[in-house]
Amino acid sequence: MSPKILDPLLKRELFNMLPFGVVAIDREMRLVTANPYFEKRFGAWHGKRCHEVFKGLPEPCSNCQARLTFADGIPRISDETGLDRQGLNCYFIVHVAPLRGESGNVEYVVEMITDVTETRLRQREYNLLFERVPCFITVIDSQYKILRANERFRQTFGESTGKSCFQAYKNRSEPCQDCPAEQTFSDGLERVVTQTGIAKDGSETDYVVTTAPLRRGSGEVMHVIEISADITQVKRLEREMLEAERLAAVGQTVAGLAHTIKNLLMGLEGGMYMLDSGLRKGDAERLAEGWEVLQRNFEKTVVLVKDFLSFSKGRAPDLKLVNPNRLAREVVELYNDAAARQGVKLTVEAGPMVKRALLDRDGLEACLTNLVSNAIDAAMTRDDSGAQVIVRTREEGEALIFEVEDNGCGMDWEVRQKVFTTFFTTKSDRGTGLGLLTTRKIVQEHGGSMEVDSDPGTGSRFRIRLPRPRLKMVAEQIAREAKKSPSDIK
Amino acid sequence: MDGKKILIVDDEPDVAAYLAAFLKDNGFVVRTAADGRMGMEQVRAERPDLITLDINMPEESGVRMYRHLQEDSDLKDIPVFIVTGISSNFKGFIETRRQVSPPVGYFEKPIDRVQLLAKAKEVLMK
Structure with missing residues (x-):
């Protein structure tokens, strides 16, 4: 096909092939023509007025852009919310352009409608996720300035947009040592480290932070996103467990100590009994034995006390x-x-x-x-x-x-x-x-x-x-x- | 009481010596053993009329020896006094075991020797 034929063919067919809606309306806001994409998306249009088809409204929109373009001949762009043929909410961007007649007057207005419903919904999901995920999320630039912080972060660390990251997380006046974000900025690799921050109420907050690079294509890292899981509770439990283990060791020790002391006491009492009965009977052998028992248990007591002191030290x-x-x-x-x-x-x-x-x-x-x-x-x-x-x-x-x-x-x-x-x-x-x-x-x-x-x-x-x-x-x-x-x- | 034989099972030599001296002075024949295993050998060889048994011992503990005694129909009627430094809740423990009958006496170290003697006489008179 030669370009000579292609050109008029394309101009004729383009209207039907466009992947977005195109309509022309007259000064009465009635649709005079619409392309197949539009009809597929918004349904029957013949004889209807613009606001009826787009939004199901009986009256023209209060901020009608087409009317303005009819009046001044200047093209416009607007963000609109409407109803599709199933009656579902949809979002679109409308380019409004004047079509002038031979007299130079604006006779019709063309509306080109780009559907952004999918993008909007996804953006909303992303926003919800960003704000409500139970983690601290901040986006920082290479000067450590916070561009955006999510709800959980703001609740814990306070409003921080515009502050530097080290100030918001840790109340520091200069970047942290071994800053993982700095490393991610320089080599574009993710880092995961455990940190302790200071919340707005002054309490310590432990978190595991992942620093991920944000960049376009393979260019340099423009921003770093810091995603932190709050592990304060886990840390607290872990500390309590360490403490409990220490106390358990002490408890067992005391119980054991009581047992050992009882045996020592009984040994001492035995020694005394032998001395006593040995004296009464004039039994020299028993006297000697009793004395030995006393000495031995006394020695044991001394050793025990020393050991125990070193144990408790x-x-x-x-x-x-x-x-x-x-x-x-x-x-x-x-x-x-x-x-x-x-x-x-x-x-x-x-x-x-x-x-x-x-x-x-x-x-x-x-x-x-x-x-x-x-x-x-x-x-x-x-x-x-x-x-x-x-x-x-x-x-x-x-x-x-x-x-x-x-x-x-x-x-x-x-x-x-x-x-x-x-x-x-x-x-x-x-x-x-x-x-x-x-x-x-x-x-x-x-x-x-x-x-x-x-x-x-x-x-x-x-x-x-x-x-x-x-x-x-x-x-x-x-x-x-x-x-x-x-x-x-x- | 003359001639009645008592076996003292205790790993603390001074405790064993004390009990031995005291009981001998009161007319008993005394044997000693330093753990549960030796204790069982002595029981079989000597047939004591009464056993005083420590609980916390190396090799074989007093609990195990007590169970061995209870499991042997020939030996289970020999009266046993538990003499231990373990706190009193052990008394509750051993007395509530269903598999074994409770020991006839229970003395916590350091013992009251007058009470021990009285109880020994009472048990051996039967």
């Missing part, structure tokens, strides 16, 4: 960055001679990937010392010469693990149930049964837990599990407590 761990492998090696060195004397082979298996961690060095050293000394005692019970104790470190998932394994006598179920729960001891001549309790207390103060595998005859494996996210939380909590009561902490 220092609630908040003193956290420093510690190399777990070095710590394990140092403890093993400390016990090398003692182990060798007892014929126990003591070794370290340090994990190659073990990273440094925030730990109370002295506390953890006490734990390992305790476990190693227990393990040597247990390994000594072997008859053959194969006694050995292995200290291991490793990373397991997100947790740092210390493990002390012996191939000694092991424990049956009943003993295993009791090792952490009371002042339990199988070494009735020495030991107060406080060692493992103290160990567990220190581990719990780090947000960690203790585990034990053991079988009678094959040995035991005690494990200290320190989840790194909880180590971080403990550090944050200690920092927070220090801030609140600086006088309590030296």
